[in-house]
Amino acid sequence: MKITSARVIVTCPGRNFVTLKIETDQGVYGIGDATLNGREKAVVSYLEDHVIPCIIGMDPRNSEDIWQYLYRGAYWRRGPVTMRAIAAVDVALWDIKAKMANMPLYQLLGGRSRDGVMVYGHANGGDIAETVDAVGAYIDMGYKAIRAQTGVPGVKDAYGVGRGKLFYEPADAALPSLTGWDTRKALNYVPKLFEKLRETYGFDHHLLHDGHHRYSPTEAAQLGKALEPYSLFWLEDVTPAENQEAFKLIRQHTTTPLAVGEIFNTIWDAKDLIQNQLIDYIRATIVGAGGITHLRRIADLASLYQIRTGCHGATDLSPVTMGTALHFDTWVPNFGIQEYMRHTPETDEVFPHDYSFDQGMLYVGDTVGHGVDIDEKLAAKYPYKPAYLPVARLEDGTMWNW
Numbered sequence: 378m379k380i381t382s383a384r385v386i387v388t389c390p391g392r393n394f395v396t397l398k399i400e401t402d403q404g405v406y407g408i409g410d411a412t413l414n415g416r417e418k419a420v421v422s423y424l425e426d427h428v429i430p431c432i433i434g435m436d437p438r439n440s441e442d443i444w445q446y447l448y449r450g451a452y453w454r455r456g457p458v459t460m461r462a463i464a465a466v467d468v469a470l471w472d473i474k475a476k477m478a479n480m481p482l483y484q485l486l487g488g489r490s491r492d493g494v495m496v497y498g499h500a501n502g503g504d505i506a507e508t509v510d511a512v513g514a515y516i517d518m519g520y521k522a523i524r525a526q527t528g529v530p531g532v533k534d535a536y537g538v539g540r541g542k543l544f545y546e547p548a549d550a551a552l553p554s555l556t557g558w559d560t561r562k563a564l565n566y567v568p569k570l571f572e573k574l575r576e577t578y579g580f581d582h583h584l585l586h587d588g589h590h591r592y593s594p595t596e597a598a599q600l601g602k603a604l605e606p607y608s609l610f611w612l613e614d615v616t617p618a619e620n621q622e623a624f625k626l627i628r629q630h631t632t633t634p635l636a637v638g639e640i641f642n643t644i645w646d647a648k649d650l651i652q653n654q655l656i657d658y659i660r661a662t663i664v665g666a667g668g669i670t671h672l673r674r675i676a677d678l679a680s681l682y683q684i685r686t687g688c689h690g691a692t693d694l695s696p697v698t699m700g701t702a703l704h705f706d707t708w709v710p711n712f713g714i715q716e717y718m719r720h721t722p723e724t725d726e727v728f729p730h731d732y733s734f735d736q737g738m739l740y741v742g743d744t745v746g747h748g749v750d751i752d753e754k755l756a757a758k759y760p761y762k763p764a765y766l767p768v769a770r771l772e773d774g775t776m777w778n779w
């Protein structure tokens with residue numbers, strides 16, 4: 378069996394997506410996602426100029442060897458561009474493998490470990506009152522787990538507060554928009570949100586919060602401690618994780634569960650965090666961390682330390698990644714939760730998929746492969762539009778982490 382062609386399809390049905398379609402001499406094809414938010418074209422070039430020429434003619438069934446070829450063989454390892462390109466190839470090959478086996482992907486991974494996948498949605502508002510209402514709307518839709526982000530008085534466009542409610546998109550401008558940040562103001566305000574949420578809705582739902590890399594380790598420890606009475610499911614990306622050791626300090630001070638990993642590319646980004654039990658949930662996902670072949674290694678390492686998965690699932694991860702992640706989640710023994718930020722109806726139309734939401738859970742169907750396709754004709758109607766994530770500056774102009 379041979380790979381006969383591989384094509385990159387760029388489409389913007391409301392936001393940009395980069396998709397790889399691999400075709401074979403047996404008529405079976407596979408689809409992979411290679412979207413890197415705000416840096417899409419770098420991956421397009423990496424795939425078209427440096428990956429596709431190498432894989433034409435290879436046997437698509439050897440997905441492990443092709444993964445190693447692209448990872449070791451490039452000499453230059455890791456990084457978001459490389460690993461997204463590898464992920465796209467890997468997912469397309471697993472899609473082909475599952476189609477050849479006439480099975481839904483989760484069967485090939487080891488079968489069903491659960492009936493459905495618990496997801497969390499994004500509730501946000503300009504202030505505490507609005508956010509409390511937004512969480513109520515998610516509870517009414519049946520969600521069991523909800524991430525709550527609030528605007529902070531005196532901070533311009535604090536992270537996580539979108540202009541839309543059910544659908545919002547942080548990559549919102551042709552050049553990065555400028556947002557603000559003030560840690561002291563956030564530290565005073567955010568715990569009050571969770572106090573109000575527990576007072577209003579009780580303790581039956583899981584609540585989550587994303588610090589989006591904004592706090593120092595000491596400030597992160599303060600936030601974790603302040604949130605303890607409200608029993609969060611997790612506190613995410615509370616400090617940047619390039620320095621994995623930084624989490625030791627946070628861990629010594631708070632029992633609020635910690636989640637990290639949406640920007641991780643490989644197991645090496647998470648190794649110390651996992652082996653020292655510095656986190657509770659690992660957020661690496663299919664498109665970010667080299668596809669199924671690599672993500673399952675991360676999940677297996679995490680399982681040794683009772684760390685569970687919590688795959689990233691923002692809108693910049695296409696339905697191809699969402700569908701694949703749901704097969705992964707349906708199988709992976711140490712599953713925790715799946716993020717589910719809804720795509721717009723236009724995106725859902727371009728990517729026909731076999732998964733559905735019911736009462737706070739997502740369910741994958743039994744379509745063979747990962748169950749997500751791309752309607753190329755429709756995709757062609759939505760040309761690429763430059764779109765960047767915002768940047769953040771402190772009040773005195775200092776560049777901060779968005």
Ligand SMILES: O=C(O)[C@@H](O)[C@@H](O)[C@H](O)[C@H](O)CO
Pocket residue numbers: 414547587589639690691692693716766
């Ligand atoms: O937890 C999350 O979903 C966020 O941190 C993301 O929305 C993130 O900001 C985007 O994926 C960036 O592209």
Ligand SMILES: [Mg+2]
Pocket residue numbers: 587589613614639
């Ligand atoms: Mg996040």
